[in-house]
Amino acid sequence: MSLLERVKTCHFWQPENYRPFIINNEIHGHIAHDLATKLKDFNTVFNVSSQSVTLSDKLTTFESRTGEVESAIKVLVKEGIIPRWRDEEYAVTNSWHLPPLLKMDRGASGHFGIRSYGVHVNGLVKTEEGLKVWIGKRSLAKPNAPGELDHIVAGGQPYGLSILENLIKEAEEEANIPQAISSTAKATGMVSYRCERPDGLKNDHLYIYDLYLDESFIPQNMDGEVEEFYLWPIEKVIDRITKTDDFKYNVSLVLIHFLIREGYLTPDDDIYSDLIEGMHRQAITS
Amino acid sequence: MSLLERVKTCHFWQPENYRPFIINNEIHGHIAHDLATKLKDFNTVFNVSSQSVTLSDKLTTFESRTGEVESAIKVLVKEGIIPRWRDEEYAVTNSWHLPPLLKMDRGASGHFGIRSYGVHVNGLVKTEEGLKVWIGKRSLAKPNAPGELDHIVAGGQPYGLSILENLIKEAEEEANIPQAISSTAKATGMVSYRCERPDGLKNDHLYIYDLYLDESFIPQNMDGEVEEFYLWPIEKVIDRITKTDDFKYNVSLVLIHFLIREGYLTPDDDIYSDLIEGMHRQAITS
Numbered sequence: 001m002s003l004l005e006r007v008k009t010c011h012f013w014q015p016e017n018y019r020p021f022i023i024n025n026e027i028h029g030h031i032a033h034d035l036a037t038k039l040k041d042f043n044t045v046f047n048v049s050s051q052s053v054t055l056s057d058k059l060t061t062f063e064s065r066t067g068e069v070e071s072a073i074k075v076l077v078k079e080g081i082i083p084r085w086r087d088e089e090y091a092v093t094n095s096w097h098l099p100p101l102l103k104m105d106r107g108a109s110g111h112f113g114i115r116s117y118g119v120h121v122n123g124l125v126k127t128e129e130g131l132k133v134w135i136g137k138r139s140l141a142k143p144n145a146p147g148e149l150d151h152i153v154a155g156g157q158p159y160g161l162s163i164l165e166n167l168i169k170e171a172e173e174e175a176n177i178p179q180a181i182s183s184t185a186k187a188t189g190m191v192s193y194r195c196e197r198p199d200g201l202k203n204d205h206l207y208i209y210d211l212y213l214d215e216s217f218i219p220q221n222m223d224g225e226v227e228e229f230y231l232w233p234i235e236k237v238i239d240r241i242t243k244t245d246d247f248k249y250n251v252s253l254v255l256i257h258f259l260i261r262e263g264y265l266t267p268d269d270d271i272y273s274d275l276i277e278g279m280h281r282q283a284i285t286s
Numbered sequence: 287m288s289l290l291e292r293v294k295t296c297h298f299w300q301p302e303n304y305r306p307f308i309i310n311n312e313i314h315g316h317i318a319h320d321l322a323t324k325l326k327d328f329n330t331v332f333n334v335s336s337q338s339v340t341l342s343d344k345l346t347t348f349e350s351r352t353g354e355v356e357s358a359i360k361v362l363v364k365e366g367i368i369p370r371w372r373d374e375e376y377a378v379t380n381s382w383h384l385p386p387l388l389k390m391d392r393g394a395s396g397h398f399g400i401r402s403y404g405v406h407v408n409g410l411v412k413t414e415e416g417l418k419v420w421i422g423k424r425s426l427a428k429p430n431a432p433g434e435l436d437h438i439v440a441g442g443q444p445y446g447l448s449i450l451e452n453l454i455k456e457a458e459e460e461a462n463i464p465q466a467i468s469s470t471a472k473a474t475g476m477v478s479y480r481c482e483r484p485d486g487l488k489n490d491h492l493y494i495y496d497l498y499l500d501e502s503f504i505p506q507n508m509d510g511e512v513e514e515f516y517l518w519p520i521e522k523v524i525d526r527i528t529k530t531d532d533f534k535y536n537v538s539l540v541l542i543h544f545l546i547r548e549g550y551l552t553p554d555d556d557i558y559s560d561l562i563e564g565m566h567r568q569a570i571t572s
Contacts, residue, residue, distance in 0.1 A: 095556075095559065096553070097556035163552075164552075164553075164554065186548070187546075187549045187551070187552040187553060188546070188549060189547060190553070190559060190562045192559075192563070205559060207553040207558075260474070260475055261475060261547050262472070262474075263472035263474060265473070266449075266473040267449040267450075267473060267493040268448065270383035272383075272476065273382065273476060273478075276475060276476045276566075277478070277566055277567075280562075280563055281563075
């Protein structure tokens with residue numbers, strides 16, 4: 001059954017292709033060998049060995065770590081080794097609730113394999129014909145996953161905002177949802193995964209919310225990131241996830257989380273336990 | 287915060303106190319050293335080394351494994367090494383959907399540390415004052431967790447029944463819920479854990495269902511296993527789980543799973559990710 005393929009996609013990475021990225025004696029990411037070798041150029045910032053990359057322990061403050069790492073990343077972007085400077089700041093921390101050790105541009109986060117955080121919102125409508133789900137088609141102009149199917153609202157978690165503040169901001173930008181509505185979104189869980197993607201090693205925690213919308217509400221994209229919105233019966237969503245990979249890989253994971261919670265999958269499905277254990281970073285074994 | 291303590295309780299075990307129990311080259315359980323030593327008495331059934339206990343590979347069929355292991359367990363019960371013969375059969379399998387390798391009496395399952403399965407049902411009532419939850423107080427006569435707080439319906443998964451068939455059977459026995467109502471229960475997920483308890487090493491998968499009941503429905507215990515039922519506001523349930531360990535340890539885990547799904551906990555709670563990752567067998571790290 002293809003749902004299990006969707007989950008496996010989110011957990012595929014090969015540790016042997018990476019070196020741990022260590023800050024303060026803790027692993028905070030994984031760096032591919034080529035980039036690790038290149039980081040030897042910045043020997044006041046990184047200590048590179050064949051086994052690991054360690055952030056210099058002379059960088060003891062949030063500010064000094066942020067400044068030195070940023071300077072190095074800007075050189076790497078200029079040289080085309082890291083493709084994009086995104087001008088969005090991510091906190092570097094192994095737990096969203098701990099003070100971050102530094103902040104890092106989002107364009108570099110996958111290349112350092114740091115843990116990053118995001119918020120995904122299921123846009124749901126109860127109708128007489130049954131449950132429907134708002135699905136966005138990502139702009140064809142997006143460098144990342146153009147044209148793939150997405151949630152009504154989803155976004156990376158920037159440094160300095162709470163999860164709910166970010167949800168409210170993204171809901172406004174992506175779907176023109178006013179705060180009075182978006183703030184009614186209900187927290188329903190989290191998925192985590194680590195996998196190799198074109199933009200690096202994604203090591204993500206996604207916080208999931210369900211937002212029930214009136215039938216009269218029509219989302220409208222404000223920031224050019226969504227090509228079109230569709231309101232699909234849940235059965236069509238299930239069919240599409242099961243038979244295609246049209247949904248962005250992590251959107252599939254969040255939708256499967258929804259199907260589990262809402263009883264569309266049951267213990268009678270023989271992949272039930274594997275799907276559930278696949279909601280988190282540990283790779284599923286079968 | 288005590289919710290994290292509740293979750294940690296479900297994952298506490300010390301692997302060094304056990305030897306793996308191996309069938310067909312796969313680990314299917316863990317056996318404490320004392321019992322492992324004792325199993326040397328049954329050398330046509332078990333091969334005991336200092337590192338493991340292996341079921342004899344001369345036992346190649348479901349019937350022969352079941353028969354030989356049962357004979358050994360009956361001796362162990364007679365000698366008081368395993369306290370109870372429960373006369374309920376558990377399937378021995380690492381996945382509920384695989385054909386079991388043998389069946390084993392429930393009274394021995396914890397002593398062999400085999401994976402066992404169960405079904406837990408949240409009995410829920412939407413009222414004008416808010417959500418209420420049916421809570422059972424376990425009979426003081428129960429050998430296991432007497433007087434502790436429990437779900438309206440919960441039970442181990444016997445060999446030969448589907449999960450839903452077992453739910454319907456237990457709903458009838460424990461709370462006098464007719465099949466027309468119990469069969470509307472919605473599958474909402476699964477928790478798994480391995481922990482040391484008085485009755486052995488519990489290595490459980492619990493399938494979770496939500497059952498919404500009319501306000502007019504009053505549960506009634508039929509099998510003497512429940513002392514009394516209470517209908518509590520969800521806030522009282524949360525207060526009791528957070529401040530006491532009055533709930534049976536695994537019932538707490540299932541209730542926390544509910545609180546996560548239903549938005550009573552949010553990413554703003556600093557233990558959110560740890561609680562979510564603690565819903566599964568992997569031990570939480572903090």
